[in-house]
């Protein structure tokens with residue numbers, strides 16, 4: 589169990605360093621957890637959230653250099669290549685375990701991977717046409733140095749697009765499942781503190797605009813990405829989540845049973861909808 593988890597479960601405050609170490613441990617235990625959870629979920633237009641994010645690059649005038657920030661196992665990169673052609677793509681992540689999986693995919697000579705923190709990429713000033721980030725921006729704290737880094741490496745007129753979770757818009761059976769997880773955790777760990785997992789301002793549009801202020805916000809859209817699953821599909825979705833993945837096997841199996849019980853005995857498949865928010869911002873072009 590990580591220091592972060594020990595502290596959270598016993599009601600002690602955590603630091604950003606605890607959180608980073610916890611993220612590293614969780615991704616070491618379960619690399620590729622994000623595509624496993626999200627790559628089958630589609631919106632009404634039939635797009636996955638990865639394709640939805642890649643779409644924001646369609647109108648870029650011939651981009652030459654793209655960064656996939658917190659790229660995980662690189663799942664997004666072939667979708668970016670499909671969208672914008674065989675341009676130079678740099679996948680950046682702090683997790684060596686995720687990058688090992690990414691590098692094994694042999695995505696071609698125009699793709700490079702960098703083990704680095706999002707706030708300290710080491711890339712040159714004004715060198716990147718677009719930075720994309722799928723389901724990771726909401727995990728980063730402190731967030732201001734990350735936005736400053738994105739602003740620094742983007743070319744003037746370059747764009748930053750991200751997809752983040754939109755938990756307040758949770759619908760359907762996932763509401764029950766999340767409530768079950770919350771109740772289970774509080775019963776199991778009565779001293780548990782509210783987990784600090786990133787910058788909470790990311791959860792509201794106003795907060796997000798405040799964080800993104802060094803860039804010009806171009807647009808925000810919300811959508812649901814769903815898949816029909818057997819009740820067991822909810823456990824597959826929850827099992828590697830950050831508070832759950834590093835619990836003991838014994839506690840995890842009781843949580844799995846509690847989740848299944850909370851869903852009753854449905855006669856058919858259940859809809860698992862993931863609420864997500866996408867935003868796009870621009871670095872101010874040079875004045876003419």
Ligand SMILES: C[S@@+](CC[C@H](N)C(=O)[O-])C[C@H]1O[C@@H](n2cnc3c(N)ncnc32)[C@H](O)[C@@H]1O
Nearest residue numbers: 622623658659660681682683705706722723724
């Ligand atoms: C939920 S996963 C998403 C991975 C990938 N973008 C995807 O959607 O498939 C979050 C990723 O963000 C990375 N990460 C989180 N905070 C980071 C930071 N401050 N700097 C670099 N990587 C970070 C983690 O290592 C992890 O791979």
